[in-house]
Amino acid sequence: MVKVSSWGRLSHGDHEVRMLADRERIAGPLRSNRPGIAYGNGRSYGDVCLNPDGVLWRTTGLDRFISLNATTGRLVCEAGVLLRDIQRLVIPRGWILPVTPGTQLITVGGAIANDVHGKNHHRLGSFGDHVQRITLHRTDGTRIVCGPDLEPGWFAATVGGVGLTGVITEAEIQLHRVVGPWLEAETLTYANLDAFFQLADNSEIGWEHTVSWIDCITRGGGRGIFLRANPTEAGGRPVPRARNLTMPLVPPISLVNRLSLRLFNAAYFNLNKSRAGKTVTPYESFFYPLDNIQDWNRMYGPKGFFQYQSVVPRAVGRDAVQAMLHEIARSGAGSFLAVLKTFGDRQPVGLLSFPQPGVTLALDFPNHGERTLKLFERLDAIVREAGGRIYLAKDARMPRDLFESGYPRFVEFMQYRDPGIGSALSRRLMEN
Amino acid sequence: MPEQRKRIVIVGATSSIAEQCARLWVTDHVADLTLVCRDPVKTERVATDLRVRSPDSTIRIVKTDFTDPAAIRNLVDGIVAVGAVDIALIAHGALSDQAACQPDLTMCQAALMVNGVSPVLFAEAFVGHFEAAHHGTVAIIGSVAGDRGRKSNYVYGAAKGLVTRYAQGLQHRLAHSAVKVVLVKPGPTDTPMTADLKQKGAKLAKVGDVARVIVQAIDRGQPVVYAPPKWAIIMLIIRHLPRFIFNKMNI
Ligand SMILES: Cc1cc2nc3c(=O)[nH]c(=O)nc-3n(C[C@H](O)[C@H](O)[C@H](O)COP(=O)(O)OP(=O)(O)OC[C@H]3O[C@@H](n4cnc5c(N)ncnc54)[C@H](O)[C@@H]3O)c2cc1C
Ligand SMILES: NC(=O)c1ccc[n+]([C@@H]2O[C@H](COP(=O)([O-])OP(=O)(O)OC[C@H]3O[C@@H](n4cnc5c(N)ncnc54)[C@H](OP(=O)(O)O)[C@@H]3O)[C@@H](O)[C@H]2O)c1
Numbered sequence: 001m002v003k004v005s006s007w008g009r010l011s012h013g014d015h016e017v018r019m020l021a022d023r024e025r026i027a028g029p030l031r032s033n034r035p036g037i038a039y040g041n042g043r044s045y046g047d048v049c050l051n052p053d054g055v056l057w058r059t060t061g062l063d064r065f066i067s068l069n070a071t072t073g074r075l076v077c078e079a080g081v082l083l084r085d086i087q088r089l090v091i092p093r094g095w096i097l098p099v100t101p102g103t104q105l106i107t108v109g110g111a112i113a114n115d116v117h118g119k120n121h122h123r124l125g126s127f128g129d130h131v132q133r134i135t136l137h138r139t140d141g142t143r144i145v146c147g148p149d150l151e152p153g154w155f156a157a158t159v160g161g162v163g164l165t166g167v168i169t170e171a172e173i174q175l176h177r178v179v180g181p182w183l184e185a186e187t188l189t190y191a192n193l194d195a196f197f198q199l200a201d202n203s204e205i206g207w208e209h210t211v212s213w214i215d216c217i218t219r220g221g222g223r224g225i226f227l228r229a230n231p232t233e234a235g236g237r238p239v240p241r242a243r244n245l246t247m248p249l250v251p252p253i254s255l256v257n258r259l260s261l262r263l264f265n266a267a268y269f270n271l272n273k274s275r276a277g278k279t280v281t282p283y284e285s286f287f288y289p290l291d292n293i294q295d296w297n298r299m300y301g302p303k304g305f306f307q308y309q310s311v312v313p314r315a316v317g318r319d320a321v322q323a324m325l326h327e328i329a330r331s332g333a334g335s336f337l338a339v340l341k342t343f344g345d346r347q348p349v350g351l352l353s354f355p356q357p358g359v360t361l362a363l364d365f366p367n368h369g370e371r372t373l374k375l376f377e378r379l380d381a382i383v384r385e386a387g388g389r390i391y392l393a394k395d396a397r398m399p400r401d402l403f404e405s406g407y408p409r410f411v412e413f414m415q416y417r418d419p420g421i422g423s424a425l426s427r428r429l430m431e432n
Numbered sequence: 433m434p435e436q437r438k439r440i441v442i443v444g445a446t447s448s449i450a451e452q453c454a455r456l457w458v459t460d461h462v463a464d465l466t467l468v469c470r471d472p473v474k475t476e477r478v479a480t481d482l483r484v485r486s487p488d489s490t491i492r493i494v495k496t497d498f499t500d501p502a503a504i505r506n507l508v509d510g511i512v513a514v515g516a517v518d519i520a521l522i523a524h525g526a527l528s529d530q531a532a533c534q535p536d537l538t539m540c541q542a543a544l545m546v547n548g549v550s551p552v553l554f555a556e557a558f559v560g561h562f563e564a565a566h567h568g569t570v571a572i573i574g575s576v577a578g579d580r581g582r583k584s585n586y587v588y589g590a591a592k593g594l595v596t597r598y599a600q601g602l603q604h605r606l607a608h609s610a611v612k613v614v615l616v617k618p619g620p621t622d623t624p625m626t627a628d629l630k631q632k633g634a635k636l637a638k639v640g641d642v643a644r645v646i647v648q649a650i651d652r653g654q655p656v657v658y659a660p661p662k663w664a665i666i667m668l669i670i671r672h673l674p675r676f677i678f679n680k681m682n683i
Contacts, residue, residue, distance in 0.1 A: 067480070
């Protein structure tokens with residue numbers, strides 16, 4: 001047995017780890033008398049990829065490309081390929097992954113199973129919108145090939161299906177044309193939430209990528225930095241390789257505390273304010289700013305940290321976000337990486353996909369046990385009231401009623417589950 | 433001026449370590465790879481991946497019997513007949529079950545064959561051609577396990593030790609020639625070979641890191657390289673531990 005954690009480092013349970021390396025010989029390792037779950041690159045924050053005392057199928061050995069049609073932009077690859085490796089392969093050939101999250105160090109399987117979103121949701125939706133085919137292996141040895149036009153029920157269950165419908169071994173993805181690795185980015189500041197929404201709405205037409213960082217500490221929170229970007233040919237030259245830094249050890253206590261948060265939030269705001277304006281920047285530093293700091297999650301110390309990401313409908317969005325910021329300020333907790341972003345007006349393909357029209361707020365909190373969980377209960381109340389939901393990729397603790405109200409299609413989803421598969425999350429939220 | 437296409441032969445091309453080396457060789461360069469294997473269907477998956485990564489490279493697959501000297505001779509002669517080879521990487525191997533090899537001499541023999549005798553036969557077959565051409569690098573993957581015998585894997589270790597001694601002799605023979613011999617000694621690395629070790633919680637190096645060290649050593653024609661490099665120091669100590677201390681260790 002091996003101790004395995006997810007990105008939040010909240011638990012270190014024993015797992016029987018099985019490496020998948022050969023996509024044609026999957027049935028053997030999937031056979032098991034206790035439940036297993038696929039584990040991609042472990043970039044989920046909570047327990048969606050964990051299964052203490054059970055089996056983990058590590059998929060990073062399934063890292064082969066199968067085909068790339070340079071004319072149509074259709075890519076077929078194994079499910080353990082990292083999005084980073086796809087980007088580095090296809091961008092020089094004039095193609096790009098249409099949707100990537102804030103880190104490219106995740107697998108294709110993980111991107112599908114959480115139906116991840118990026119900074120361009122208003123334009124291109126989520127990852128699952130661009131998947132044409134999935135090869136799914138069930139623990140009973142059967143194989144299902146599905147896509148938007150083939151076994152659509154299985155497809156809708158597997159996109160965003162948090163690994164519970166089977167193990168994905170292959171996927172076909174439609175890439176998008178891109179002029180090169182450079183982006184023209186603009187940094188703006190906003191003074192309050194109303195100004196944020198105005199900026200977000202004004203940017204929907206002219207800008208492909210939008211995101212914002214919100215200061216949830218200074219004066220009760222609400223001011224922030226708004227970033228928007230479009231691909232550009234302007235860079236011209238090849239992108240320089242960024243330097244890698246590593247968080248060398250786990251500090252005995254979290255480096256993220258009231259003082260450091262206060263300093264960081266003020267400094268980050270002022271730094272960006274002074275830099276406000278337009279710049280031409282390589283895609284990696286715009287899309288994946290933290291990827292060059294290896295193991296940054298260690299800075300939260302041995303107890304780990306939570307991420308709380310919710311989405312609430314637009315009509316009540318401003319008030320709900322304001323109320324959450326208020327609760328956070330009141331609790332004295334605070335978040336380094338508070339990300340606020342609007343989602344476009346489109347329904348996702350997956351039965352359990354997270355994105356829905358509205359506004360999403362993502363916050364990191366060091367794990368202070370009961371104190372932190374109590375704050376989450378108050379935030380839950382706001383999300384519930386607003387008719388929102390919490391992102392399964394980030395969750396380690398939401399109560400079952402909030403899952404059921406947030407994901408009403410879970411009833412439909414249950415019929416697609418593989419009885420040989422289970423995760424800590426599925427036992428917490430779905431009985432088994 | 434267009435870059436010279438390297439011609440590279442990989443024996444045991446489905447090995448994870450070798451596959452990562454192959455990826456490095458076709459990243460940012462165009463190369464001509466010959467993948468030698470026992471299972472062409474499995475190897476095709478490796479070749480397909482390499483072709484996607486580098487559409488202008490040429491990737492070929494050849495199947496052979498890894499323990500048949502005549503087959504090895506024919507195969508290597510055939511490859512060289514088509515054109516000069518720049519690099520031969522001999523990578524195949526199997527971590528044998530030590531406890532099972534002790535009572536089962538057939539298994540013991542097979543372990544010695546695949547990890548010791550077979551790599552030597554391939555190397556010997558290439559080196560003759562390289563010497564005649566005054567050009568070429570033979571790289572053989574040995575192991576830290578070949579540096580000192582220990583109870584938990586000495587049959588495998590003995591075979592790897594054979595490779596070590598062979599490479600040493602070959603380097604002596606070719607000291608004044610342009611032909612290079614590179615002996616690679618990986619430490620425990622995260623590949624399918626070590627799946628059981630991983631289950632016991634062993635710390636394993638990343639296969640990509642190991643491959644980078646190997647490709648660089650081949651580039652430089654380094655005679656011996658530990659991968660990751662820290663194993664050079666660890667093994668220096670292990671090799672020199674007095675027997676009365678070593679024998680007390682449960683390794
Ligand atoms: C710094 C950072 C920034 C992030 N930003 C964003 C963001 O902007 N938007 C966003 O949406 N997410 C974001 N995330 C979350 C991350 O994108 C998701 O958690 C993603 O799913 C992680 O993929 P993974 O390969 O690490 O999979 P894991 O975390 O290992 O697993 C995730 C889920 O996928 C399943 N799975 C993995 N492989 C397979 C397979 N082959 N077959 C079936 N199921 C499989 C697992 O069972 C699990 O349910 C971020 C994470 C980090 C650390
Ligand atoms: N991983 C480590 O920790 C480690 C440490 C030190 C040294 N090494 C050495 O590194 C080399 C590569 O190993 P790896 O880690 O990459 O292992 P791997 O991924 O398991 O690959 C093993 C390779 O050897 C081939 N092979 C095994 N038995 C064979 C046989 N009887 N006949 C022909 N081919 C056979 C396999 O072919 P199939 O695909 O057809 O099975 C495969 O190509 C080996 O020489 C190994 O001893 C590895």
